[in-house]
Amino acid sequence: MEAVEFTTPKTIDEAVQAMASKGDRARALAGGTDLLVQLRGGRRSADLVVDLKDVPELNEISYNASSGLTIGAATPCYRLYADANVAANYPGLVDSASLIGSIQIQGRASLGGNLCNSAPSADAIPPMIALGSVANVVGPNGSRQIPVEDFCTGPGRNVLEPGEILVSINVPAPPANSGASYLRFIPRNEMDIAVAGVGSAVVLDGSGQNFVSARISLASVAPTPVFCKAAGDSLAGKAVSDEAIEEAARLAMEDAKPITDMRGTIRQRIHLVGVLTRRTLNIAIQRARGEE
């Protein structure tokens, strides 16, 4: 790894100043599980590494029954599944946080870093999209809120401008009778990159027999995570049935635009989107009914 300078700002203002001082030659550091590998391998370069973990807003999880969950961008995965509020209210996020990398990686890697790294295969992004999450960004020109489905613009690329940092992710409070799930396919049991992944979130009516709304998102089947608006919307107002779920899965498969590479073929990945959409919808429905 080439020589870099290192700074540990203590406030958002100091962090933004540090990032802005070097423009695109500054890199934000959270858990480092992507950044340090990229810097060492020469896939990214930087003059300044800005460690954001000492900024309180980036390193805290807070939950409020009306405003929902705020996840500091540098908060490591293990703190999500160790948090009672997250475990009780956001099982779809726990699905992702507990399958990213190894236990060692989960001790460092953050959902915010997963979002900013903007890999098409990022496991944390589909459930965040499915749950209607919003990214809180601060930069030299002030703050802005970006729906997570609009954050990534290409492999490793996103809407952040030089000097901007992701401060936190807000996940809305779960509505009554709602549930979410994330599943990915990998050819091993652990420690792999998704061949395809699907995150689903549903809201049911009081009877638990009808969809009020649903959101579905895909990983590893396009240059960015995919928000399948049509697939989710197709469920709204319908009775919960295999036919309705099948139709949503069909629409999700239409939104998948994968490539063939060493992990899988176009045909396999589109097939997997169908399978995983059905499975995640069924798990989300069970969770919404309190059956799991």
Add this chain to the structure above:
Amino acid sequence: MPGLVHVSTTINGNPTDFLCEPRQSLLEVLRDVLGMTGTKEGCNDGNCGACTVMFDGRIVTSCLVLGVEAQGKEITTIEGVASPEGLHPVQQAFLENAALQCGICTPGFIVATKALLDREPDADEGRIRHWLAGNLCRCTGYDKIVRAVLDAEEKMKA
């Protein structure tokens, strides 16, 4: 050229000061600056777990932590596992169950195993295999390692 940074940390209970470049990983600092070569370098990109250390109470791969991030932290390495009286039960169990051959992965496995058993003294085989998924061993085929961990559980309860 950025200069050296002064870092104050605690390693195996001992207050420790060192100088390092910001680009250096904690793994490089442990081995090359502090001469603590018990922690091994395998892949150097976070996949193999050979460089596992405890960092503020969690296991991490020290190749993916910068040395400068150790400021004010509590670190435990393989050198901190045994006591002056003898090997830790996890180390003893690895020996007795022949859970190592070349030995490069072993310090990482032992640090990770101790972290699991300190937290979950009744972890079952499935949990052990899941917890250790981030530690790769190309010699043993893992069965002997899992048997050693189950044996260490018994030893630690005795």
